Amino acid sequence: MHSSGEAVVEFENVTISYSRGYPVLSDVSLKIFEGESVFVLGPNGGGKTTMLRTVMGLLKPDKGVVRLFGKEVSRFRDWWRIGYVPQNVVSIFEKIPASVQELLSSGSVRGRCMKPVEALNLVGVEEPEKILRKRISDLSGGNLQKVMLALALINNPELLLLDEPTVYV
Template sequence: MNQEPIVEISDVSFAYQAELVLKDISFDVKRGEFLGLIGPNGSGKSTLLKIILGLLTPQKGTVKLFGKKVQEFSHWHRVGYVPQRAAMQNFTFPITVSEVVGMSVRKQEKSAVAQALRDVELFDKRNALMHELSGGQQQRVFIARALATKPELLILDEPTAGVDIEAQVNFYDLLKKLNQDLHLTLILVSHDIDVIVNEVTTVVCINRTLICHLPPAKFVREDYLKEVYGKHVKFVVHGH
């Protein structure tokens, strides 16, 4: 794996008015990593994603994308983003899968749309209406929309919220394939500890501060779980 850092987060702190949300967060995301970002509700995960995407400016510290400070970064086609399903539109109006994926590219780049749909194994659904798809299939469409610009970094915020278990398993299999076959660097925010441990190559735990940044095998220790989620949390490994 190329150890070049794609994302560099250095001493980042952020507050909403007087409420401190993030304090002195520092870690890198290396090229080719599949990084899982985990923490309880209100831990600052979504805020950190917004800072990485340049949507919020930290009061302290810096974020770099591909070696450039995020405020100076202009090559946003290199970064794909899949937001939480809860924040997405309810597709009750007639729009096709191809039309949704094509929102991220110019009209003349139809080949990019077709390839992105092949990458997520939905090319045969290209003319289907969005409301005809299952929740898991809709999430694949949103990933395809992000992939159509041929990004090197893909950021996903709780992508399986509201998706059934079977669709979740298939979804994470797809992410592993994208990471391994397309050499995509992934940042995945999830509450699912099992997924983080079983699927990713690196775990970052935050709860306003950085709790740990380490391989998943080392994360499976109750003291980390207690520090992040409280003393009553137990880790249970489920079959995949």
């Protein structure tokens, strides 16, 4: 349990609807505490990605409150505490001209992070020194997924959110 006893993630009576007014999530309440592993399973269109995007503050609930480490998401500022890998990493990063080294360095918080090569080793990248020099747009889907996981882990986050983590496995 979290040292203060508060939930790491909390949904309190959360409802989210898209344009048609049909709720994707309806009156969802849950608490996730430090040390817990939670897997959300369901059909396509069942609200799994919506739930993660709401935790990340990318979607605002129609009703209810979402908290991270005891703070409402809209007031949360310690984003280094969270590692996130979105579902569609290929479409997000396919046109970025940066190298893997530049991407991993840009996401690191001084004093908290591991070195880029350590993060790549942690996620099982073969020959991480070579991958560091490659452009993100030149990576295979599997290596891009590993690089994104390394980016999510580089700051030793307290909360790791993975959307469709086995897509390239």
